Amino acid sequence: xxxxxxxxxxxxxxxxxxxxETADKLTxxxxxxxxxxxxxxxxxxxxxxxSALAAxxxxxxxxxxxxxxLAKGFTPNEIMAxxxxxxTGVSKGRGASMHLGDxxxxxxxxNGIVGAGVGIAMGAAMGIHQxxxxxxxxxxxxxGGLNTGRTWESLNMAVIYKLPFILVVDNNQYAVETFVGRxxxxxxxxxxxxxxGLPSFxxxxxxxxxxxxYTAEARERAVAGEGPTFINALTYRYNGHNVGERGQYxxxxxxxxxxxxxxxxxxxxxxxxxxxxxxQADLDSMKASVHAxxxxxxxxxxxxxxxxxxxxxxxxxxxxxxxx
Amino acid sequence: xxxxxxxxxxxxHPSYSEAFQQGVREEMTTNPDxxxxxxxxxxxxxxxxxxxxxxxxxxxxxxxxxxxxxxxMVAAGLGAAMYGLHPxxxxxxxxxxxxxxxxxxxxxxxxxxxFGQPVPLVIRATSGVALGGxxxxxALEAFFASTPGLSLAIPSCANDVKGLIKTALRVPxxxxxxxxxxxxxxxxxxTTGHQPIPFGKANSVRxxxxxxxxxxxxxxxxxxxxxxxxxxxxxxVEVIDLRTLWPLDEDAVDAAIKKYGRVVIAxxxxxxxxxxAEIAASATERCNSDLKGPIVRVGxxxxxxxxxxxxxxxxxxxxxxxxxxxxxVMKY
Ligand SMILES: Cc1ncc(C[n+]2csc(CCOP(=O)(O)OP(=O)(O)O)c2C)c(N)n1
Ligand SMILES: [Mg+2]
Numbered sequence: 001x002x003x004x005x006x007x008x009x010x011x012x013x014x015x016x017x018x019x020x021e022t023a024d025k026l027t028x029x030x031x032x033x034x035x036x037x038x039x040x041x042x043x044x045x046x047x048x049x050x051s052a053l054a055a056x057x058x059x060x061x062x063x064x065x066x067x068x069x070l071a072k073g074f075t076p077n078e079i080m081a082x083x084x085x086x087x088t089g090v091s092k093g094r095g096a097s098m099h100l101g102d103x104x105x106x107x108x109x110x111n112g113i114v115g116a117g118v119g120i121a122m123g124a125a126m127g128i129h130q131x132x133x134x135x136x137x138x139x140x141x142x143x144g145g146l147n148t149g150r151t152w153e154s155l156n157m158a159v160i161y162k163l164p165f166i167l168v169v170d171n172n173q174y175a176v177e178t179f180v181g182r183x184x185x186x187x188x189x190x191x192x193x194x195x196x197g198l199p200s201f202x203x204x205x206x207x208x209x210x211x212x213x214y215t216a217e218a219r220e221r222a223v224a225g226e227g228p229t230f231i232n233a234l235t236y237r238y239n240g241h242n243v244g245e246r247g248q249y250x251x252x253x254x255x256x257x258x259x260x261x262x263x264x265x266x267x268x269x270x271x272x273x274x275x276x277x278x279x280q281a282d283l284d285s286m287k288a289s290v291h292a293x294x295x296x297x298x299x300x301x302x303x304x305x306x307x308x309x310x311x312x313x314x315x316x317x318x319x320x321x322x323x324x
Numbered sequence: 325x326x327x328x329x330x331x332x333x334x335x336x337h338p339s340y341s342e343a344f345q346q347g348v349r350e351e352m353t354t355n356p357d358x359x360x361x362x363x364x365x366x367x368x369x370x371x372x373x374x375x376x377x378x379x380x381x382x383x384x385x386x387x388x389x390x391x392x393x394x395x396x397m398v399a400a401g402l403g404a405a406m407y408g409l410h411p412x413x414x415x416x417x418x419x420x421x422x423x424x425x426x427x428x429x430x431x432x433x434x435x436x437x438x439f440g441q442p443v444p445l446v447i448r449a450t451s452g453v454a455l456g457g458x459x460x461x462x463a464l465e466a467f468f469a470s471t472p473g474l475s476l477a478i479p480s481c482a483n484d485v486k487g488l489i490k491t492a493l494r495v496p497x498x499x500x501x502x503x504x505x506x507x508x509x510x511x512x513x514x515t516t517g518h519q520p521i522p523f524g525k526a527n528s529v530r531x532x533x534x535x536x537x538x539x540x541x542x543x544x545x546x547x548x549x550x551x552x553x554x555x556x557x558x559x560x561v562e563v564i565d566l567r568t569l570w571p572l573d574e575d576a577v578d579a580a581i582k583k584y585g586r587v588v589i590a591x592x593x594x595x596x597x598x599x600x601a602e603i604a605a606s607a608t609e610r611c612n613s614d615l616k617g618p619i620v621r622v623g624x625x626x627x628x629x630x631x632x633x634x635x636x637x638x639x640x641x642x643x644x645x646x647x648x649x650x651x652x653v654m655k656y
Pocket of ligand 1: 146416
């Protein structure tokens with residue numbers, strides 16, 4: 001994904017939304033083994049961050065990472081095929097929804113372990129630092145991951161070694177069915193982080209330009225050798241933690257309020273129409289092309305082969321130590 | 325149970341998860357020191373509904389929603405246990421125990437030996453191979469069972485879940501309690517009522533004449549299917565469920581060897597390093613002369629578990645693999 005202009009930001013958010021809503025339905029129809037974590041509502045966090053990064057910047061992310069992965073420039077085809085656990089998927093069908101990644105393209109993986117992506121991204125930042133390279137590494141974590149020790153151990157290291165690292169909290173306010181305020185002492189992530197001695201911000205994660213701006217500034221500091229930044233981007237997840245889940249832990253009114261009044265795509269669409277950066281005709285054709293792209297991804301995933309059973313134990317280690 | 329109408333009462337058996345609720349409820353009623361700490365327990369009742377309704381019944385002081393802080397969760401249970409309570413720490417998936425391994429292995433397992441202080445602590449988690457990919461399908465049984473100071477229950481059915489959790493909540497020791505993902509919703513009869521089931525007592529689930537398959541948890545059902553198929557060929561295989569892996573019912577293993585001389589031990593953990601190896605090796609040391617040939621082991625492949633269903637199924641014992649193993653011991 002090349003973020004060449006403002007319209008390209010909107011288009012990518014539309015790709016993510018349509019991808020997620022389509023994949024959600026396919027999951028309910030049994031096409032996605034093991035289910036999936038839908039990121040609808042959180043598009044601006046992903047697109048805002050990625051649009052401020054360079055192609056060779058590194059990310060490492062969470063169990064909810066379709067949006068990060070698409071926004072990083074991966075195609076709907078390879079992600080949809082991965083959800084179907086097909087051989088043409090980005091992780092060759094071994095990962096499904098939770099384990100998307102391709103290291104050559106700076107994506108150090110989704111993760112089944114809450115908080116693990118933070119440490120991995122911090123380590124990549126250490127690699128960048130050792131080499132003296134001029135790129136940065138971004139670790140994503142959810143609000144739930146704010147309460148696991150590994151998140152803070154890693155952040156502390158990034159601070160003391162002045163690593164080119166950005167910690168982004170994709171804060172959708174719930175960890176499965178648990179509201180962030182119930183389990184997060186202080187419930188002010190930036191304040192908590194600032195105690196570690198780094199620039200720390202609570203920002204509007206549903207404003208794609210705000211996310212982009214804070215990420216760009218963090219990146220500049222990181223590349224200038226000034227060390228890490230903590231960004232807590234407040235957003236909202238529209239669907240259940242896993243596909244098909246509903247639960248009683250939040251009201252339908254709350255969900256409707258976010259969807260109707262705070263939606264990141266609606267807000268940015270209105271903005272682009274009002275500034276004249278986009279016409280209604282542009283929007284219509286954008287939506288049509290996004291729709292076609294996602295339809296094609298489904299067709300690609302459907303028609304792709306399963307990974308061959310003969311590959312079951314391939315690549316467990318390099319084999320160089322003599323294991324047969 | 326009696327009914328005043330003429331229509332027969334349809335008794336619906338509890339699911340594996342509901343049996344956990346039952347056992348825990350019964351023990352919580354009589355022991356005020358029991359409390360449960362884990363993620364998403366209060367509203368949701370746990371990821372597998374294993375504690376559904378308990379917070380509503382006993383209050384949130386006894387069922388606590390935790391942040392995602394595994395090390396602190398186990399530490400909380402550990403410290404409270406040493407203080408005299410009997411916590412159940414619900415780690416959701418056993419894979420998340422890695423984040424609390426110091427608290428489990430270096431602390432909980434060793435306190436009694438080092439200080440003489442009891443640690444009445446249950447660590448419950450869901451385990452086993454199912455869909456979900458490499459980070460949700462680790463097999464840790466051998467590690468826990470081989471750690472001095474820990475006991476390990478790994479029930480296969482509702483009855484054993486209930487009876488074993490009741491025992492776990494009555495002993496002053498740390499117990500790892502593993503429940504298989506694929507069994508969560510499986511209903512079966514509670515045959516032992518309110519009775520606790522002792523650890524270290526295997527259960528013969530199917531009688532045999534020719535050979536025995538010794539196994540536990542989900543693999544039991546693969547073994548039973550294989551036994552059905554083998555019966556069609558005239559081979560009658562006893563199927564034995566160990567139910568706990570420490571303490572281990574060595575008497576049941578030895579009895580099977582003495583009776584048949586032909587034994588298969590099966591589990592879904594990667595075969596290299598699986599507890600099947602320990603059980604087979606120690607049984608061979610004890611009863612070599614009673615064996616007609618080597619114990620044959622069936623296990624998982626040496627690879628992380630793929631998210632692809634055909635691959636994850638192929639990574640663990642299959643009915644065909646189990647039949648092949650029995651054929652092998654029948655040739656002795
Ligand atoms: C170490 C660890 N503990 C628990 C889990 C189970 N789990 C998976 S996702 C999740 C909630 C995560 O919430 P959050 O970090 O807010 O991310 P979100 O799902 O909202 O994107 C939990 C508890 C896990 N995967 N890893
Ligand atoms: Mg969240």
